[in-house]
Amino acid sequence: MKKITLLFILLLTYLGNAQMKVDDVKSFTLTNGMKFLVVEDFSIPNANMYLFYKVGSRNEHQGITGLSHFFEHMMFNGASKYGPKQFDRTMEFHGGANNAYTTENVTVYTDWFPSASAEIMFDLEGDRISSLSIDPKMVESERGVVLSERRTGLENSPWRLLSESVQATAFQEHPYHWPVIGYEDDMKNWTQQDLELYFKTYYAPNNCVVVVSGAIKFEKVKEFAKKYLESIPVQPVPPVVHIVEPVQNGERRITVKKEVETPYIMIGYHTPNSKNEDYYALNILSSILSSGNSSRLYASLVDQNELATQIQTDYGDTLDPYLFNVYAVANKDVNEADLEEAIYVEIEKVKKEGITENELQKIKNQKLMEFYNQVETINGKSNNIGTYEVFFGNYKKMFDAPANYNKVTVADVQKVAQKYLTKSNRTVGVLKTNVE
DSSP: OOHHHHHHHHHHHHHHHHSOOGGGEEEEEOTTSOEEEEEEOOSSSEEEEEEEESOSGGGOOTTSTTHHHHHHHHTTSOBSSSOTTHHHHHHHHTTOEEEEEEOSSOEEEEEEEEGGGHHHHHHHHHHHHHHBOOOHHHHHHHHHHHHHHHHHHHHHOHHHHHHHHHHHHHOSSSGGGSOTTOOHHHHHHOOHHHHHHHHHHHSOGGGEEEEEEESSOHHHHHHHHHHHTTTSOOOOOOOOOOOOOOOOOSOEEEEEEOOOSSOEEEEEEEEOOTTSTTHHHHHHHHHHHHSSTTSHHIIIIIIISOOEEEEEEEOOOOSSOEEEEEEEEEOTTOOHHHHHHHHHHHHHHHHHHOOOHHHHHHHHHHHHHHHHHHTTSHHHHHHHHHHHHHHSSOGGGGGGHHHHHHHOOHHHHHHHHHHHSOGGGEEEEEEESOOO
């Protein structure tokens, strides 16, 4: 047995014994369908609550694009018990803090608080879920905020402009086609009926998974959940997103003009969702290409040949097949075509020659340490448990992740590179100042 593999097994055994187990996660479901996953952790006198609503821009259609992100804003603007601005003020008064984010797939709300303030947090969440105010005046005010956010983002961020263009080109039929923030004309024309129907459909208790971690007993979570959340009515199951993006049978290209110092490049390859058997190999491939200064793309394009100032890849968690993306910014006086070709040269090396055992084991060790560092904190526990429950179908699969990374072989990584990183399967976007 190779020394590096033995080190990984010893590390896996040690960390596995030191960290939480699948039995540490307890669950219950309210009569209205709201599912709770709870981890007791008394290492600090704090707790958190992560609410995963299964709604994102993939649940929209043309005419109402941007509504998922809009409701992320509206959820902080008052309900029947806690009026406008009172959600944040009340939470902060009791020592808590919060945040939220919206993606193509989910909208997630995060609350952090001293354990002694837990009950008020359940009261706050129950109020806004059951009786959110969709007052027309507040709607118009918040509509202006998100419209400004869209314009400012496109003006100030080259990556925002380029990624929206590439995504819209890569997806012709699936709702991943439009940006999370929505189309401006749709945003200007949402109706009161659109808003009320969308909220009722997707902010239903049976469309939400709640994860609570920290210094709070399981039975106390159940008590508060029943008291403040169980009376919220169940709703019909939201419509299933049934559109499947057709197979791409040829390279697509788009060029975007914006005042930038050097060209930006984004290359998106169609890849499967998180439940696919190739997920872990693709995840490792992404790290092989761009994680750290010794990664394939960084070492070649940034350090050695100085073709790029930035290079990275990503392959994230998604409910439907999405993209494996490569991002690069050209160095001064570097032609974008030369940079693009250099990216393909490195990808072809992986496809033709594969990777080394040492490269693979290095990434496996990184993945293992990242995983256990995340679940060491109460925030990491809640985020990972909720992510696996929503994207992988069962939170218990989180505990299989270290072993699933360890199963990936050199041949697996080469196979997924050959299978997905092909010319006919890619969409290429270039953003530069001068467009011919």
